[in-house]
Amino acid sequence: MIEIKNLTKRFEDFTAVDSLDLKIKTGEFFGLLGPNGAGKTTTISMLSTLLLPTEGEILIDGERLTRKNPALKRKISVITQEYSMRQDMTMDEIMEYQGRLYFMPVKKIREKSEELLEFCDLLPFRKRTVRHLSGGMKRKLMVCRALLTDPEILLLDEPTAGMDALSRRQMWNLLRQLNDKNLTILLTTHYMEEAQSLCERVAMMNHGRLEEVNTPQGMIEALGCYTVDQMTVSGTVSRYFHERSDAITYLSSLEGKCTLRDTTLEDVFIERADKNK
Amino acid sequence: MGIITILWEKWREFRRDFYKITLAAMIAPLMYLVVFGMGIKTVTNGQPYLNFLIPGVVALTTMNGSFNAIAQNLNVQRLYEKAFDQVMISPTPLWQFIVGQIIGGSLRGLYAGIVILVLTIPIGTGLVFNGYSFLIMFLNGAVFSTIGVVVSFYARNHTDVPRFSNYIIMPMAYLCNTFFSTEQMPHGLREVIGALPLSQTSAMLRSIAAGEGCGYTGILILGVYLLVFGALAFAFLYKKKNL
Numbered sequence: 001m002i003e004i005k006n007l008t009k010r011f012e013d014f015t016a017v018d019s020l021d022l023k024i025k026t027g028e029f030f031g032l033l034g035p036n037g038a039g040k041t042t043t044i045s046m047l048s049t050l051l052l053p054t055e056g057e058i059l060i061d062g063e064r065l066t067r068k069n070p071a072l073k074r075k076i077s078v079i080t081q082e083y084s085m086r087q088d089m090t091m092d093e094i095m096e097y098q099g100r101l102y103f104m105p106v107k108k109i110r111e112k113s114e115e116l117l118e119f120c121d122l123l124p125f126r127k128r129t130v131r132h133l134s135g136g137m138k139r140k141l142m143v144c145r146a147l148l149t150d151p152e153i154l155l156l157d158e159p160t161a162g163m164d165a166l167s168r169r170q171m172w173n174l175l176r177q178l179n180d181k182n183l184t185i186l187l188t189t190h191y192m193e194e195a196q197s198l199c200e201r202v203a204m205m206n207h208g209r210l211e212e213v214n215t216p217q218g219m220i221e222a223l224g225c226y227t228v229d230q231m232t233v234s235g236t237v238s239r240y241f242h243e244r245s246d247a248i249t250y251l252s253s254l255e256g257k258c259t260l261r262d263t264t265l266e267d268v269f270i271e272r273a274d275k276n277k
Numbered sequence: 278m279g280i281i282t283i284l285w286e287k288w289r290e291f292r293r294d295f296y297k298i299t300l301a302a303m304i305a306p307l308m309y310l311v312v313f314g315m316g317i318k319t320v321t322n323g324q325p326y327l328n329f330l331i332p333g334v335v336a337l338t339t340m341n342g343s344f345n346a347i348a349q350n351l352n353v354q355r356l357y358e359k360a361f362d363q364v365m366i367s368p369t370p371l372w373q374f375i376v377g378q379i380i381g382g383s384l385r386g387l388y389a390g391i392v393i394l395v396l397t398i399p400i401g402t403g404l405v406f407n408g409y410s411f412l413i414m415f416l417n418g419a420v421f422s423t424i425g426v427v428v429s430f431y432a433r434n435h436t437d438v439p440r441f442s443n444y445i446i447m448p449m450a451y452l453c454n455t456f457f458s459t460e461q462m463p464h465g466l467r468e469v470i471g472a473l474p475l476s477q478t479s480a481m482l483r484s485i486a487a488g489e490g491c492g493y494t495g496i497l498i499l500g501v502y503l504l505v506f507g508a509l510a511f512a513f514l515y516k517k518k519n520l
Contacts (some may be wrong), residue, residue, distance in 0.1 A: 048366045067515060070368035078366050084359035093289060100282035101367035145363075 001026050002153065002184065006056035009042050016042040018208040027182040031189065031199035035273055039208040040188040041081060044157045047186070048078040074102060077151035081158045083138045087131040091122060091141055094130065095148055102149040109148065116144040135162045143174065154178065156187045160194060172198060192266035206276055219268045227267055231257040238267065279369035283377025291385070302389035306338045307396065313456060328402050332482035333455030335390045336417060340475050342389030343418035344446055347382040347425030352438045355429060371514040375426055382422025383415050390414045404486035416499045417478040423506040430513045454479035474502045
C-alpha cells in the first residue's frame with residue numbers, strides 16, 4: 001500500500017504539488033491525470049526519491065520512504081518520462097547495470113534480461129548502443145529494465161509517449177499482465193483512452209492539487225454516460241446526458257451534423273479543463 | 278556491493294575507450310616534457326630540469342586523468358542523459374556510488390600517471406618511483422575525483438564543468454609545484470599555493486624520486502581534502518531536495 005500524506009513540493013515561490021493525500025492499494029492499477037503542469041511528474045519524482053518533499057511524507061507498506069531506505073527502494077521501479085539511459089551502453093549493458101544496481105546475481109540478470117528482451121522483441125538488437133535505437137525501442141528497453149528487478153511497485157510516467165499505436169497496444173497488454181500478477185502500478189498519462197482502459201481508479205490533479213479520485217466509470221457517470229456532439233461553425237459542441245432517452249430527444253431536436261456516442265474519460269478531462277480555464 | 282557495480286561501469290567504459298583514453302592521457306604531458314624538458318634544456322639545482330619536471334607532470338597527469346574521468350562524465354549522466362536518475366532510484370546506497378566514482382577516477386588518474394612514467398623510461402633519468410609514489414598518485418587521483426563528483430553535482434549546465442576546469446584546474450596545473458618550485462613565489466602566495474593538493478603531490482613525488490622519501494604531512498593534507506570534498510558530495514546527494 002502506498003500512502004501519500006500531505007505531500008507538498010515547492011520550487012521557491014511555485015507550488016508544484018499542494019497537500020496531496022492519496023492511498024493506493026497493493027495490486028491496484030492507479031492513474032494520475034491532469035493537464036500539463038498539474039504536478040503528476042513531480043509526484044512521481046517524489047515517489048522515486050528523485051525529489052524530496054517540502055512537506056508531508058510517503059509511506060510504503062507503513063514504512064517511510066527516504067533516499068536512505070534501500071529495502072524500500074528495492075520494491076520500486078520507475079519508467080521516467082525521459083529516456084534516462086547511458087547513450088553509450090548496449091542493451092545488454094543497460095540491463096546488467098540495472099541488475100547490479102539492484103544487487104542481483106549476474107547469472108540471474110543475464111537469464112532474466114534474455115527473457116525480457118525476447119518478450120519485447122528486442123533480442124536481435126541487444127548489442128546495439130542506446131544512441132542507435134528508435135524511440136519505441138528505447139521505451140521498450142526501459143520497460144525491460146524496470147521489470148528486471150521484480151518490483152512490487154511500478155511507477156510509469158507517460159510510458160507510451162512517442163509510441164506507435166501497435167506498440168502502445170502491446171504495452172497495454174504487458175501492463176495488464178503485470179497488474180494481474182499483483183504488481184501495483186501508478187501511471188501518469190496524457191492519453192485518456194489509456195487511463196480508461198487500464199486504470200481501476202484515477203486521480204485528477206490540477207495546479208498541484210488533487211481534485212477527485214474515482215473509477216474512470218464513476219467519473220464518466222457523474223458527467224453523463226451519453227454524449228451528443230454537434231458540429232458548429234465554431235467547432236464541436238458536446239452535451240452530456242445521464243439517460244439515453246434524453247440524449248436521443250436532444251439529438252432529434254438538433255439540425256445539422258450531430259452524433260450520439262458514449263462519454264469517455266477524455267470528455268471528463270476536457271470538461272474539467274474548460275471549467276478550470 | 279554498489280562500489281563494485283560502479284567500478285564495473287568504469288571498467289566497461291575504460292575497455293571500450295582504451296585507445297582514446299590512453300592517447301588523451303599522453304598528448305599534453307608529452308608536450309610538456311618535450312617542450313620544457315627536452316626543448317628548453319635547463320638545469321635546476323645542478324640537476325637536469327627534466328628530473329624536476331617529470332614528477333610534476335606525473336602529478337598533474339593524475340589530477341587531469343581523475344578529474345576529467347569523473348566530472349564531465351557524471352555531468353552528462355546527470356543533466357543530459359538523466360542516467361543518474363536510475364542510480365538515485367535504485368537501492369544502491371549513494372555513499373557507495375560516490376566511493377565507487379572516487380576509486381574509479383583514482384584508478385584512471387593512476388593509469389594516466391603510469392603511462393607517463395612508462396614513456397619516460399627510455400630517457401633514463403634515474404628517478405625513483407616506488408610503492409609510495411603510486412599510493413600518492415592514487416590519493417591525488419582520489420582528491421580530484423572527489424572534486425570532480427562535487428563539481429558535476431553542483432553544475433547547473435554543461436558549460437559549468439569546462440568553466441571550473443579553466444578557472445581552477447588549469448591554473449593549478451601550471452602553478453602547483455609542477456613546472457617550477459613554489460619556493461620561488463612571493464611570501465603569502467607561496468603558502469596558499471603550497472597547501473593545494475597538487476603542490477603537495479608534486480612535492481612528495483619529487484622527494485621520493487630524488488630518493489629522499491616523503492613525510493606524512495602531505496598525505497595528511499590530501500586526506501583532509503578528500504574528507505572535505507567527500508562530505509560536500511554526500512551532503513549534496515542526501516540533503517539536496519532537487520537534483
